[in-house]
Amino acid sequence: MSAPEAGSRRHAELSRRESVMATPGKEGQVIANGAWAGNVIGVFTSGGDSQGMNGAVRAVVRMGFYLGCKVYFIKEGYEGMVAGGDNIEEATWSSVSGILQLGGTVIGSARSKKFRERPGRLSAAENLIKRGITNLVVIGGDGSLTGANLFRMEWADLVKELGETGKLTTEEQSRCGHLNIVGMVGSIDNDFCGTDMTIGVDSALHRIIEAVDAISTTASSHQRAFVMEVMGRHCGYLALVAALACEADWVFIPEWPPEGDWEETLCNKLASERKLGQRLNIILVAEGAVDRQGNAITADAVKNLLTEKLKYDTRVTVLGHVQRGGSPSAFDRILGSRMGAEAVLALMDAKAETPACVVSLEGNQTVRVPLMECVNRTQDVQKAMDAKNFEEAVRLRGRSFQNNLTTYRMLSKLRPPTSLCVGEHPPQDHRNLAVVNIGAPACGMNAAVRSFVRLGLTQGYRVLGIQDSFDGLIAGRVRPMGWTQVHGWAGKGGSLLGTKKQLASDVSMGGIAEKLREFKIDGLLIVGGFEAFHSLFQLYQAREQYPAFCIPMCVIPCTISNNVPGTDFSLGADTALNEISDICDRIKQSATGTKRRVFVVETMGGFCGYLATMSGLAAGADAAYIYEDKITISKLRDDVFHLKDKILNAGVQRGLILRSDSCNLIAKKTKRNECANANYTTEFINQLFAEEGKGVFSVRMNVLGHMQQGGVPSPFDRNYGTKMAAKCVAWFKERIETNLKDGRVMVKSPECFVLLGMQKRRLEFSPVCDLAIDTDFDNRLPLVQWWLKLRPLLRIMAKHTTETYTMDVEEAHVSEMDKE
Numbered sequence: 001m002s003a004p005e006a007g008s009r010r011h012a013e014l015s016r017r018e019s020v021m022a023t024p025g026k027e028g029q030v031i032a033n034g035a036w037a038g039n040v041i042g043v044f045t046s047g048g049d050s051q052g053m054n055g056a057v058r059a060v061v062r063m064g065f066y067l068g069c070k071v072y073f074i075k076e077g078y079e080g081m082v083a084g085g086d087n088i089e090e091a092t093w094s095s096v097s098g099i100l101q102l103g104g105t106v107i108g109s110a111r112s113k114k115f116r117e118r119p120g121r122l123s124a125a126e127n128l129i130k131r132g133i134t135n136l137v138v139i140g141g142d143g144s145l146t147g148a149n150l151f152r153m154e155w156a157d158l159v160k161e162l163g164e165t166g167k168l169t170t171e172e173q174s175r176c177g178h179l180n181i182v183g184m185v186g187s188i189d190n191d192f193c194g195t196d197m198t199i200g201v202d203s204a205l206h207r208i209i210e211a212v213d214a215i216s217t218t219a220s221s222h223q224r225a226f227v228m229e230v231m232g233r234h235c236g237y238l239a240l241v242a243a244l245a246c247e248a249d250w251v252f253i254p255e256w257p258p259e260g261d262w263e264e265t266l267c268n269k270l271a272s273e274r275k276l277g278q279r280l281n282i283i284l285v286a287e288g289a290v291d292r293q294g295n296a297i298t299a300d301a302v303k304n305l306l307t308e309k310l311k312y313d314t315r316v317t318v319l320g321h322v323q324r325g326g327s328p329s330a331f332d333r334i335l336g337s338r339m340g341a342e343a344v345l346a347l348m349d350a351k352a353e354t355p356a357c358v359v360s361l362e363g364n365q366t367v368r369v370p371l372m373e374c375v376n377r378t379q380d381v382q383k384a385m386d387a388k389n390f391e392e393a394v395r396l397r398g399r400s401f402q403n404n405l406t407t408y409r410m411l412s413k414l415r416p417p418t419s420l421c422v423g424e425h426p427p428q429d430h431r432n433l434a435v436v437n438i439g440a441p442a443c444g445m446n447a448a449v450r451s452f453v454r455l456g457l458t459q460g461y462r463v464l465g466i467q468d469s470f471d472g473l474i475a476g477r478v479r480p481m482g483w484t485q486v487h488g489w490a491g492k493g494g495s496l497l498g499t500k501k502q503l504a505s506d507v508s509m510g511g512i513a514e515k516l517r518e519f520k521i522d523g524l525l526i527v528g529g530f531e532a533f534h535s536l537f538q539l540y541q542a543r544e545q546y547p548a549f550c551i552p553m554c555v556i557p558c559t560i561s562n563n564v565p566g567t568d569f570s571l572g573a574d575t576a577l578n579e580i581s582d583i584c585d586r587i588k589q590s591a592t593g594t595k596r597r598v599f600v601v602e603t604m605g606g607f608c609g610y611l612a613t614m615s616g617l618a619a620g621a622d623a624a625y626i627y628e629d630k631i632t633i634s635k636l637r638d639d640v641f642h643l644k645d646k647i648l649n650a651g652v653q654r655g656l657i658l659r660s661d662s663c664n665l666i667a668k669k670t671k672r673n674e675c676a677n678a679n680y681t682t683e684f685i686n687q688l689f690a691e692e693g694k695g696v697f698s699v700r701m702n703v704l705g706h707m708q709q710g711g712v713p714s715p716f717d718r719n720y721g722t723k724m725a726a727k728c729v730a731w732f733k734e735r736i737e738t739n740l741k742d743g744r745v746m747v748k749s750p751e752c753f754v755l756l757g758m759q760k761r762r763l764e765f766s767p768v769c770d771l772a773i774d775t776d777f778d779n780r781l782p783l784v785q786w787w788l789k790l791r792p793l794l795r796i797m798a799k800h801t802t803e804t805y806t807m808d809v810e811e812a813h814v815s816e817m818d819k820e
Helices: 003-018 053-066 077-083 118-129 142-164 170-175 200-222 239-245 262-275 299-309 320-324 330-349 372-387 390-397 399-413 444-456 469-474 509-518 530-543 571-591 610-617 632-650 652-661 684-690 705-709 716-740 768-773 787-799 807-818
Strands: 040-045 070-074 089-091 135-140 182-186 224-229 251-252 282-285 315-319 357-362 365-370 432-440 463-467 477-481 521-528 555-556 597-603 623-625 670-673 698-703 754-760 762-766
Touching: 003 469, 040 053, 040 077, 040 357, 053 070, 053 330, 053 652, 070 077, 070 320, 077 118, 077 135, 077 142, 118 142, 135 142, 135 330, 142 170, 142 182, 142 372, 142 762, 182 330, 200 224, 200 282, 200 320, 200 330, 224 239, 224 716, 239 299, 239 399, 251 320, 251 399, 262 282, 262 463, 262 705, 282 299, 282 463, 282 530, 282 698, 299 315, 299 698, 315 463, 330 357, 330 571, 330 610, 330 787, 357 372, 365 372, 372 390, 372 762, 399 444, 399 716, 432 444, 432 530, 444 463, 444 521, 444 716, 463 469, 477 610, 521 530, 521 632, 530 555, 530 754, 530 768, 571 597, 571 610, 571 705, 597 610, 597 684, 610 787, 623 787, 632 762, 684 698, 716 754, 716 762, 754 768, 762 768
Parallel strands: 040 070, 040 135, 135 182, 182 357, 224 282, 224 315, 251 282, 432 463, 432 521, 521 555, 555 754, 597 670, 597 698, 623 670
Antiparallel strands: 070 089, 357 365, 463 477, 754 762
């Protein structure tokens, strides 16, 4: 074989292993109510538990009911399937009420030795067939999914053997001739190739970050070092992302063992940081961490190293199963709900010849991927690590893992030039980058600023912090920022630079230009919401009039409303969703012992209904009223009747009665976006429901207000802000070097006035002039919003008699256009 042929084959093999063929899911497509009546579905959880599994189980049951199917719980995983009897129980609507916010799995999980043997699988098949179950949803790790696929492949032979032994009738054999399998990955390790995130990962990261934040205060008080062991026997995702989010000094993961004489490097790094005034050190160790020779690196070994060589007061904390506990995050509740609904639709589409698939997440879209292809690729990662081919292992983990590792290594290993550590004036040939926050405060702003400052310094730039938005720039509140100044910023909410809701046009455009010249700013990063995007567009439009604006400028979208064009997710929105979910959980808890109560909860968001819709999915709301989906008196009337019917006639009454036997309240919530309608205010809706619900339910109103902007940044927002800022530094460096002429940076191209946003699965720079074309500036909205396709799912989960599983929002907009 020639060298080119070998290279070509190698490239083809790498491409095959790196990509997994995905089929888009059916979110937003027309699915008729009762379309698959008569089908029977079984759902079970297997292997280790993870937060969000209950949301997935709930979605399977309720989507199954919407399609007209009968649904069974299979308790205790494969063990319950083999044992049969009471372990296989028919689900009801109310049996999954109140479980969305619970961690673990309410139907139990267990590993089964019996199922690994053919006699066990024979018993399992008989138990399923006797109940007519020929569609299985399995929620578990790769071992559970592999077992399910083997079960499906053996099914025909198992049915034949059961018939020959007289355990099945001819009719039963004919009716249950093939088994359909669809999987969802529930694993806190995020070690399954083929999906961006597995169910439970985000919640586990919350537990880790909560622990690190708590430990940091005591560590700082006593100038201690803490070595924390986190889960991750074969995958270092949790440790790696947590290290980025909590500004850890070092992380040990299985996929990337430390290089060279790491003991000496680690000690030198920690010693230099103490000299700079850092009072604490955090080191994360994945439980499967190894060195380059394959020897285990334990938390105790790291502690002994720091104690003996540096004489540091060092403590070890092993988080253990704390990472699996607690209430699921908003992301995991929504992810489980979306995957569960899609799993049912995938089952209904399956034929006898259809391979088993896994429902996965690809960007903002649920997709279906071949089960065994994903399993094989996941096993390839372990093979690469066993062969000590760590670069291959990292590549096989996927682009997201690679980006996390690259960003971590830049932030943790690189040190700034000594002259720039404390913000001293650099030589004349140094370039100045500036960062400013504009808009309402949102969690993640500080993480982005920290990353931008530190990476900017390592690239030889002086980084200037502009305080209090454009007003601060005009007033000259511009200061160099140093390495140690931004230590600890990633975990702090709000805006430590100060921020205001203002546009560039609200202040003096000439004054902004003058100050940009005065401080010799060669590149400007704006971190903020819609005002930040709009301001950059105004500066772009004014660049011919004001030459000082002809420098590279970039916006990192940061707003809880998620209403900025050019990005699927804005920095800060994830934290706000978690705050709303937590508050709703408390509201439900406050009503424990109260019968038949409806809560009307007002969320933020302006004219964007993202928060109301997504928090409605996360909290199990009955309705979410938003600006994009016009409110009518008919909709309000139908929702009142719907609530009455559920409470009086549809299982919810039984759930309410069972409430006193549980710590979980089955409460009805109606979320309303603050700008949904000028006439149908929160007060009006509250009074309407109270009047029409008399004798059936009582109503309470809650306006959440600025609590949604507060709190501690979520792991996602810390990590997201850190990675976006890192990408911006590289972008500025390229633009400045390319457009430097006669010692001056001069750019006018649209490609130098951009917004960095998450589009599908990639961070992309988009010219603001292009984004402006698809923007409703009056209502501060992008014209296309991906999350609108999830609104029918919210109503289906609440038992509305929705005619189609589709975007009725589009139909509403079309109707308005027809009228005009």
